[in-house]
Amino acid sequence: MAIVFEKTKGLTDKPFHFCPGCTHGIIHRIIAEVMCEMGILEDTIGVSSVGCTYNNYEYFACDMVQAAHGRAPAVATGIKRVHPENMVFTYQGDGDLASIGAAEILHAAARGEKISVFFVNNAVYGMTSGQMAPTTLLGQVTTTSPFGRDSAVQGFPINVSELLSVLPGAVYIERVSLNNYKNIQAAKRAIAKSFRVQQQGLGFSMVEFLSTCPTNWGKEPVESLRWVESDMMPQYPLGVYKGKDLKV
Amino acid sequence: MTNRVLMKGNEVIAEAAIRAGCRYYFGYPITPQTEIMHYMAKRMVEVGGCFVQAESEVAAINMVYGAAAAGARVLTSSSSPGISLKQEGMSYIAGAELPAVVVNIVRAGPGLGGILPAQGDYFQATKGGGHGDYRNIVIAPASIQELYEMTVAAFNLADQYRMLVMILGDGALGQMMEPVLFRDVEPNVSTEKLWATRGRKGKPEHNIVTSIYIDPDMLEMKNRELVAKYAVVQKEETRFETLNLDGAEIVFTAFGTASRICRNVIRQAAEMGIKVGMIRPITLWPFPSEEISRIADLSHVKAFLDIELNAGQMVEDVRLAVNGKKPVHFYGRMGGNLPTQKEILDQLLAIHEGEVR
CATH class of the missing domain: 3.40.50.970 (Thiamin diphosphate (ThDP)-binding fold, Pyr/PP domains)
Structure with missing residues (x-):
């Protein structure tokens, strides 16, 4: 019998610990697939951050470094400066990247660090049980905005892709989603493009993934996928925010 | 050279x-x-x-x-x-x-x-x-x-x-x-x-x-x-330097810049006929506790004088090492000021007066 599908060698055999309906697992798989398809698995060094994916060094089959909360872009900077010939990526959530690590991501982009940042935006803190994130939507109920996020009290969501896209050091920024097959394929193409930007030494790139968190949103998995489209996308429109005409 | x-x-x-x-x-x-x-x-x-x-x-x-x-x-x-x-x-x-x-x-x-x-x-x-x-x-x-x-x-x-x-x-x-x-x-x-x-x-x-x-x-x-x-x-x-411990009556404990001033005071004291030595930790961790303990056992050593540019920090480790065997005195300056040789010498003379004579 011909093998029509097999698990990517970019992932180890360690079972994922993610909750049912969470799209972290899909993101991991497509990053791993891209590393294999591009033949860069043996050259890539990934940086885990803090949050639900703190231990994804156990999942990705490439060399991995675990970083302190928010500091992954700085850690990746150190690694990339030592090994400019290697591919270096960070995998960060919205609390990690947009809150505690706001300075690190901004300056890594400003310096044009030749790294790929995979930014997972699920509008909530997952690991610590559903607190308000910088990307939490207005009106969204979380454990620390129990009456819904009120701009007068908790301010406004941060659109990271738009924010970083104005920096000259950032050469490719795209926001993607995992809510249907078509968008997953687009997300995979974005990952590959980010790695190619890095291979060609063009500068900083980031892919922002709109991701689900059924557990902390209090929604069924399918309902969560619908919510990404109905509620998240109006605040976080998909698209290429930097490098639309980039030929890589 | x-x-x-x-x-x-x-x-x-x-x-x-x-x-x-x-x-x-x-x-x-x-x-x-x-x-x-x-x-x-x-x-x-x-x-x-x-x-x-x-x-x-x-x-x-x-x-x-x-x-x-x-x-x-x-x-x-x-x-x-x-x-x-x-x-x-x-x-x-x-x-x-x-x-x-x-x-x-x-x-x-x-x-x-x-x-x-x-x-x-x-x-x-x-x-x-x-x-x-x-x-x-x-x-x-x-x-x-x-x-x-x-x-x-x-x-x-x-x-x-x-x-x-x-x-x-x-x-x-x-x-x-x-x-x-x-x-x-x-x-x-x-x-x-x-x-x-x-x-x-x-x-x-x-x-x-x-x-x-x-x-x-x-x-x-x-x-x-x-x-x-x-x-x-x-x-x-563990690294340290000892100085002039032979027959020393009072022993300085000091590191870095503070130890440089103590070094000069040792010479001044010698001219006055007072035998003063020093142990200078080079590694602060690991701390030369064993060596300090050994010095505290020397019968001619009557007291320690710890000099630091702070309110007394290393002196706590010195006291742990000396473990009550000899008195441990402290003098420090803060705020970015350095103690003068005279200030330290005065401390030394007071200790000498009280505990050696």
């Missing part, structure tokens, strides 16, 4: 790092260590290394973490308030067992404090500073020549033990100029760093650098491994 050059302490640290094979520097400006950065900004280009001015001390220490994980010899430098910001990263470096060298050119505190020399970071440097059960090797040079020798040694120790090594200077040492001889050094006594993340490149298993162990038994095992490693460091790497 032929190859001696007159250089500033901060610049000597930077040059020593280069000669030790360090090719990566990440830092954020702060007085009074800035010359290290300035020197590195130029010198790294000359030697084909990498200099990055980070957005903060927090970022700088995490760049160090990344570069160390990638297998490189790496340096960052700062001064007291900046070192406080680096503590998170330093704890992670200890947890992940990464070799790195951090220079702290101490200024007066607490808070923003002042920019003049002090030794108020002794507690922070030797007792952890960051969270969790860990140790750093802390070296306190007292001359520009020693800054050179010890900075080179720091890189070798860091690699050998996979530990963070701190050079604890102060504003005076960093800013003063003295002749220095750049003796040839063996740049790398290091291992191959098979644990480093350089890309898998055909290895059967991927390398992981991490400090997180969710399983309590795994973490405790890691803790025990660290404790065992630290015990070896204590046994093998």
